[in-house]
Amino acid sequence: MAAVTAAGVASYAVGGGPGGGDGEPHADDPRPGDRPPGRAPDRAALRRLVAGMSLAEKVGQLFVSRAYGHSATDPDPADAEQNLKLFGVRTAAELVARYHLGGIIYFSWAHNTRGPQQIAELSAALQRAAAGTGSGIPLMLSTDQEHGAVARIGKPATLLPGAMALGARHGAGGTSGTGGTDSSTGSSTGSTGTGADSAATAEARRAARIAGAELAAMGIRQDYAPVADVNVNPANPVIGVRSFGSDPQAVAALVAAQVRGYQGAGVAATAKHFPGHGDTETDSHVGLPVMRHSRAQWEELDEPPFRAAVEAGVDAVMTAHIVFPALDPSGDPATLSRPIVTGILRERLGFRGVVVTDALDMAGVRQKYGDDRVPVLALKAGCDQLLNPPDLGLAHRSVLAAVEAGELTQDRIEESVLRILELKARRGLFDAAHTAAGQMDAMVGIPAHLTAADEIAAGTTTLLANPVKLLPLDATAGPLVLVTGSDPASPSGTTGPPTAVLARELTALGCRATAVPPARAVAAAPGNAAVLVCTYNVPEGDGPQRTLVTELLATGVPVVVVAIRNPYDPARLPTCAAELATYTWTDVEMRAAARVVTGAARPSGRLPVPVPGRYPLGHGLSYD
Secondary structure (H helix, E strand, C coil): CCCCCHHHCCEEECCCCCCCCCCCCCCCCCCHHHCCCCEEECHHHHHHHHHCCCHHHHHHHCEEECCCCCCCCCCCHHHHHHHHHHHCCCCHHHHHHHHCCCEEEECCCCCCCCCHHHHHHHHHHHHHHHHCCCCCCCCEEEECEEECCEECCCCCCCCCCCHHHHHHCCCECCCECCCCCCCCCCEECCECCCCECHHHHHHHHHHHHHHHHHHHHCCCCEECCCECCCCCCCCCCCCHHHCCCCCHHHHHHHHHHHHHHHHHCCCECEEEEECCCCCCCCCCCCCCCECCCCHHHHHHHHHHHHHHHHHCCCCEEEECCCECCCCCCCCCCHHHCHHHHHHHHHHHCCCCCEEECCCCCCHHHCCCCCCCCHHHHHHHHCCCEEECCCCHHHHHHHHHHHHHCCCCCHHHHHHHHHHHHHHHHHCCCCCCCCCCCCHHHHHCCCHHHHHHHHHHHCCCCEEEECCCCCCCCCHHHCCEEEEEECCCCCCCCCCCCHHHHHHHHHHHCCCEEEECCHHHHHHHCCCCCEEEEEECCCCCCCCHHHHHHHHHHCCCCCEEEEECCCCCHHHHCCCCCEEEECCCCCHHHHHHHHHHHHCCCCCCCCCCCCECCCECCCCCEECC
16 A cells, blocks of 8 residues: 555646646636646655555556456456456456556447447546555546547547648648649639648637547546647558648647647647658558658658647657657667657657557557567656557566566656656546536537537538539539448447438538439439539549549539548549548538538638649638
């Protein structure tokens, strides 16, 4: 039992965060009367707490693990069996007690996120389990709720536009200029790409503030967002629309805005994936990417968003499982690289908060070293939180053994534990780890948040081409409209399918729209005023999406391409009557696209990335 229990840790109200500064409130932080629960830790009390912990308890605080089941104590039988197979216990509560865990990460595939009320109940039960352990230290409950393409929690919680959509809103890219219209008739709203404008940053912060408030109401106090990677590679298979764009200054401004939004709502933001994952062609979930930027290129392109996050007081930074030879020629992934984690993030950028690894079950960090060595090497590199190891028991034993063998010192372990406890104190967990009764109904999926999501999305849809001025369609005439194309799975499992949602919204606005699968689209096209084709990451060369568009064009019916994920699709397709980019295929973006198609809203989004061979950064049309 620790000499000072968690219940005895005192803290006091304050704003700001660890970052690289002094924790003073920022000029645009919430007004004093609007300040959410946030605490500066009583470091002396925390040090006494750490000093009284056993080594096993200290090591346990370093780990953030998955656990299967919707309930902490009564999971479904299949989830109980999975926990038993992987961890030797049947429930998440038992897992917390066995390993003295510092945190739990929620996944939909682990059946943790059935709905907001269930999540809040799971969070409260897990915190009760943690309170019953020797030290009684509360858990840091976390998830990946980036919104857009990555969302673990779905409706009835509010779902907001993702990063690249926010980058397009009112023109991330900033200074107005000549975005270029190519052959795409319309009024250009393009820009030269010199940073995000105030409207874009304000809405990015607003989105994060809403997202953070809802997470906090469900007991989740750490979000693995925002993505701080600068996506300069159209072939990037894992970042893409999860990034705010390709302009490092615009990305930096939007990252800082979201850090302040999340943390203004009482949730720890996590800038990821350091030192930058935006110019890779391998997915680190399945392989080990290599970043080929020079040191000078890194400083120009990849560093600015992370520096901005640190200066904004970000609570945590997540490392990337990538090799970056210009920053560390050893061939070790960044997560295991002391020159990158300690030398650059800590010493160059001055970051004093928590460094969390990307998930340790990903292939990118497991190729060079075994699962027993990875957690030890991550700690030696300077990481604090060890996220989701594939074998928690092995990882825990390996760190204990490294301390007992002298490879890791007790001081090194305590350094990370203290940072983690300071983060928990800063986010108010020692004061109020549990969700308050009635908080759910007052905060999650409320009408004000749902309205705000539509308002934010309204400025994201980008009109790329409109050469024959087909758009906007005259909805008052009730035109027949066919909607077809790709229907990717919902990120949260609670939205879509996008073609059906788009057809429904068009009908609500006055059109007579019908959604049909691609196999029936060509036969159904004649007689329609337009065919809208939803495309999803069209590859180079021939393929079924290109074939569909080509065959629809041959019917003579005007074709509108709606790129519902990466905006690069139009460059890989024949020229059509109009081209739109939505950056996400969730309901909120489909509603926004329908309003643009019918003229209920004027398009104002601008490309936050260039489309090679077709459109420059900042390009976007409006209606005359």
